[in-house]
Amino acid sequence: MDKELIDPIIKNALLEDIGDGDHTSLATILPGTKGKARLIVKDTGILAGVELAEEICRIVDPELKMDVLIKDGTPVKPGDIAFTLEGSVHCILKAERVVLNCMQRMSGIATRTNQIVSMLKGTGTKVLDTRKTTPGMRYLEKWAVKIGGGVNHRFGLYDMILIKDNHVDYSGGIRNAITNAREYLKTQDKDLQIEIEVRNLEELEEVLQVGGVDRILLDNFKPDVLQQAVAMNEGRYITEASGGITADNIMDYANAGVDYISIGALTHSVNSLDLSLKAIKE
Structure with missing residues (x-):
């Protein structure tokens, strides 16, 4: 992973999504709230973008803890858990859409490529x-x-x-x-x-x-x-x-x-x- 290329992509994607703040989360969830989340697979294919998701979360909040359960390139099926996140709920929700958008597309490409290969x-x-x-x-x-x-x-x-x-x-x-x-x-x-x-x-x-x-x-x-x-x-x-x-x-x-x-x-x-x-x- 080339961070010099990746990090600007991530920062631009976050800026596009967050703007001047995630006002829904700020309005509904108390500051300092901690929580956990998990990335659930709902389809059959090849998982891709886990390493990228780690970097997204690091940029959003270095204190977010990710526990990777399935690595990039692994065949997955509905119900599999790719990783869990723990830390600031506001930061988890800031990272959510960028992580999903990137991983869903990357996994789709990896899956199709793997079929052809x-x-x-x-x-x-x-x-x-x-x-x-x-x-x-x-x-x-x-x-x-x-x-x-x-x-x-x-x-x-x-x-x-x-x-x-x-x-x-x-x-x-x-x-x-x-x-x-x-x-x-x-x-x-x-x-x-x-x-x-x-x-x-x-x-x-x-x-x-x-x-x-x-x-x-x-x-x-x-x-x-x-x-x-x-x-x-x-x-x-x-x-x-x-x-x-x-x-x-x-x-x-x-x-x-x-x-x-x-x-x-x-x-x-x-x-x-x-x-x-x-x-x-x-």
């Missing part, structure tokens, strides 16, 4: 996430993919050269795009991998002739054409497939022999895992 077991193909993430939440969502057993692709525009169709078209073709990218890295003294997207076998052939890349993204290839593409590559470059890949057809793509399959739906359209933070009455 399980399907691909034994194929040699790994699943990648994408940049199709919620603004401001990318670190958390990509963290959840890792918890679910997936692999993180580039984090942003700065940590990899990914030449997509628009770059190819604007630069005047594949050869120009690759040549320009290599020259840019040289003049800027940057050590970044180069990946290029191809839309058909003709473009793939041109990339293979030009060379100078690390990975080839085979976009919107049908499984039978993808198999031809993998054969043409002959293991020279890492291969990645994307576009129109779902749980229903993913095995057809994996069986074509690609190294990676990237799926934007891991982060942009998952169902959150149902979790609830409830007071423990004594």
Whole structure:
């Protein structure tokens, strides 16, 4: 967990939720009231965000005591208790919604990723996430993919050269795009991998002739054409497939022999895992 990235996300989320005060809690609960709560799982899936919840609670109130019962990456079912909290009731209630919002989404992503990873077991193909993430939440969502057993692709525009169709078209073709990218890295003294997207076998052939890349993204290839593409590559470059890949057809793509399959739906359209933070009455 990178606290330099995480802590601003947490503080912004708390500010968004609390504003100038949790007036409901302040109006109904006496100052100094102590209490306990527990995080109850109400769904089946993979738990994610426990470590994040610890940091949220620490920022809200370092005196809050969390007893973790289930760690990140663990399969859970309805009725499981992920952790308990003890301390200031006002602070527990301040942390509640931010903890739940983050953990529910992260657990949903981890659960979906884990389902895909399980399907691909034994194929040699790994699943990648994408940049199709919620603004401001990318670190958390990509963290959840890792918890679910997936692999993180580039984090942003700065940590990899990914030449997509628009770059190819604007630069005047594949050869120009690759040549320009290599020259840019040289003049800027940057050590970044180069990946290029191809839309058909003709473009793939041109990339293979030009060379100078690390990975080839085979976009919107049908499984039978993808198999031809993998054969043409002959293991020279890492291969990645994307576009129109779902749980229903993913095995057809994996069986074509690609190294990676990237799926934007891991982060942009998952169902959150149902979790609830409830007071423990004594």
